[in-house]
Amino acid sequence: MRGPVTDLPIVFDRVLVRAGLTTILDRLTLTLSSGSPTLVIGPNGAGKSTLLRLCMGLAVPTEGRITWGGRADAKPTRRAFVFQRPVMLRRTVSANVAYGLTHAGYPRAKLAARTAELLERVGLSDLAMRPARRLSGGEQQRLALARALARDPELLLLDEPTASLDPAATRGVEEIVRDTAQSGIKIVMASHDLGQVRRLAGDVVFMVRGNVREQTPAEDFLKNPSTSEAAAFVRGDLVV
Amino acid sequence: MGRKIMLDGLNAWQLIMSGDATLFAIVKLSLAVSLSAVVLAAVIGLPLGASLALMRFPGRSAIVVLVNAFMGLPPVVVGLAVYLLLSRSGPLGNLGILFTPTAMIVAQAILIVPIIAALTRQTIEDLWIEYRDELSAMDVGPLGRITTLLWDARFSLLTALLAGFGRAAAEVGAVMIVGGNMEGFTRTMTTAIALETSKGNLPLALGLGMILVVIVLAINAAAWGARVWSERQVG
Numbered sequence: 001m002r003g004p005v006t007d008l009p010i011v012f013d014r015v016l017v018r019a020g021l022t023t024i025l026d027r028l029t030l031t032l033s034s035g036s037p038t039l040v041i042g043p044n045g046a047g048k049s050t051l052l053r054l055c056m057g058l059a060v061p062t063e064g065r066i067t068w069g070g071r072a073d074a075k076p077t078r079r080a081f082v083f084q085r086p087v088m089l090r091r092t093v094s095a096n097v098a099y100g101l102t103h104a105g106y107p108r109a110k111l112a113a114r115t116a117e118l119l120e121r122v123g124l125s126d127l128a129m130r131p132a133r134r135l136s137g138g139e140q141q142r143l144a145l146a147r148a149l150a151r152d153p154e155l156l157l158l159d160e161p162t163a164s165l166d167p168a169a170t171r172g173v174e175e176i177v178r179d180t181a182q183s184g185i186k187i188v189m190a191s192h193d194l195g196q197v198r199r200l201a202g203d204v205v206f207m208v209r210g211n212v213r214e215q216t217p218a219e220d221f222l223k224n225p226s227t228s229e230a231a232a233f234v235r236g237d238l239v240v
Numbered sequence: 241m242g243r244k245i246m247l248d249g250l251n252a253w254q255l256i257m258s259g260d261a262t263l264f265a266i267v268k269l270s271l272a273v274s275l276s277a278v279v280l281a282a283v284i285g286l287p288l289g290a291s292l293a294l295m296r297f298p299g300r301s302a303i304v305v306l307v308n309a310f311m312g313l314p315p316v317v318v319g320l321a322v323y324l325l326l327s328r329s330g331p332l333g334n335l336g337i338l339f340t341p342t343a344m345i346v347a348q349a350i351l352i353v354p355i356i357a358a359l360t361r362q363t364i365e366d367l368w369i370e371y372r373d374e375l376s377a378m379d380v381g382p383l384g385r386i387t388t389l390l391w392d393a394r395f396s397l398l399t400a401l402l403a404g405f406g407r408a409a410a411e412v413g414a415v416m417i418v419g420g421n422m423e424g425f426t427r428t429m430t431t432a433i434a435l436e437t438s439k440g441n442l443p444l445a446l447g448l449g450m451i452l453v454v455i456v457l458a459i460n461a462a463a464w465g466a467r468v469w470s471e472r473q474v475g
Contacts (some may be wrong), residue, residue: 057374081377087370090392090474099388103378133475149379 005080007068007155008186010055011032015064017050017210026210027064034154036202037177037187041194043239046207048190052157055188056081077104080153084160086144088132093124093143096132100150118146122176128199138169145176149185156180158189162196174199194234198222206222206230208239251443252450262424263444267451270428273415274408275343277348281404285353286397289360290386293368304361310354315347319417322347326418337419344428347414353406357398364389367396395467402463409456 010032017025025047032038032055040048053059054066057076068074089096097115106114119125122142127135132143141161148156158177162170177200181187191197197204201218206229213227225231233239255263292304324330326338326346337343367389375385388398411431419426421435429452436445 056377058373076377076379081372081373083377087374089388090394100378101379131473131475147378161349166262 005069005071005078006034007074009069010155011067012051012054013065013067015054015061015162017047017059017064018053023081024210025054025061025067028211030205030212030215032186032188032205034186035070037181037189037200038203038205039201040188040205041192041196041233042206042213042232043192047210048192048207049064049159051079051158051205052188052190052209055155055157077151078154080148080151080156082141082144082148082156082158082161086140086147086164088140088143090133091131092128093130093132093135094119094128095148096143097150099146101237104151106150106152111140114150118149121149121179122146123172123238136169138165138172141165141169141173142176145173145180149180153185155170155186158187160190160192162191194222194236206233245442248442248446252445252447255443255447256451263447263451266427266429266432267455268450269341269426270335270409270452271429272457273344274343274348274405277352277408278401280345280349281352281356281408282401284349285356285400285404286360286390288353289357289388289400290364290390292357292361293364294382294385294389299468307354307358307361311358313351313354314413315351315357315415316417318351319347319414322350322414322418338418339422339426341419341426343418344415344426348408348411351411351414352407355407356400356404359403360390360393360397362401363393363396367393386458395471398463398467402460405459406454406456409452 012028012030012075014027014029015025016023016027028047028051030051040051041126042048050059054061056072056079058081065072065226077169089099091099094115097118098111100113101114101118102108116125117126120126122145124139124142124146127139132140135143156177161177162173165173178189181200187200189196189200197218203215203227204221206214206221206225206227208229214221214225214230216226221230222234225234229239264354289307291305294299322343323338325332326335326343327333329340337346368385371385373388375388380388410430412434415421415426415428416431416434419428419431421427421431427435429448431451433445433448436442438450
């Protein structure tokens, strides 16, 4: 079902984002290509969320430019986003997935079958008829994943999806993310959890104060970080 | 004096209990007119309020202020305007609906569209703050946004509809002018109360007043119950 055009690589060219007097991203240059999961890590306020929102097209740069597969005006049809606190629509679990499918232009006739498939994939089949807002935090996050996958994306952006989850729920979400990556969908995920980097990352984008300090394979980052901030971050020191 | 009021109250109670046919015809018409007006006003006011909440265009602030201000439209003024529109020589005179329940529905609907639209705009604007990122990420278009937000705000919007119903059921000026308060045809509870009071028939006026208050209470209680029940279902 993949079209010939692709949103990858996403190229940031000296992207500056300012909100009032605060500089959130400071002339950031970065290329995100297809392949294994990229984890965007760094302290709070480093600009991770803003970077992901720019990738999705939810925010626009104050200066500089972003291209998706070489195009500057790519509609987000091939991209999907999972928020730290996803909004559950006031309807059932399966209606939430069907909603995602409908708005991704999925044919109405195959809606029910595809919804069941996606719920199966995130392990929510038994809860299909429950009101979505009645789910636990971990279940809601898995539903958000199903709804994002409903868009049949080539790129899945996740903004600290496990930040407010307990270890068991985190594992559930990470398993789905890993499966998704193995199915060929590019993952770009913000995190401030080094354990998550070990478990999921192919490569790491390390951000501090609105800029990229390092972009390296995860193994190198964990073993020999090349900047002092990254070394401090890996040691577990507080980086601000 | 106090004794007289108690006696009137007693008579009113007897009138209600006896199932007086005239009285119940009046109650029925009042309910039919006000509920129809709410339905008509909702069809216009809900999408209007939601569009105002989501769309940005020049002059939007002026319209928002106008709609808010029109929540306090005096019923007699609305009645007069509708009267002028529908009277024989008016632009819509050939419809021939002046002094019919239809005209009363139209007048009450005009009266409460601003209430429903203004409350809807506020509710949807607040919900949009929560939903904006998620709906944008799902690439939901303008029309989809409006319908999604209206549906997801349905429990809160019930309050807007109830406010509209309360206003419609309570007003007397508009229905008096465009309905004419004709017995058995366009006489509502409020116009009957005004008339009977001026004639000195206090038992009937009081009886109608009590019924009106009880009905408004009952409808609000039922709506509240429905809201609590369905919120429990949907979360």
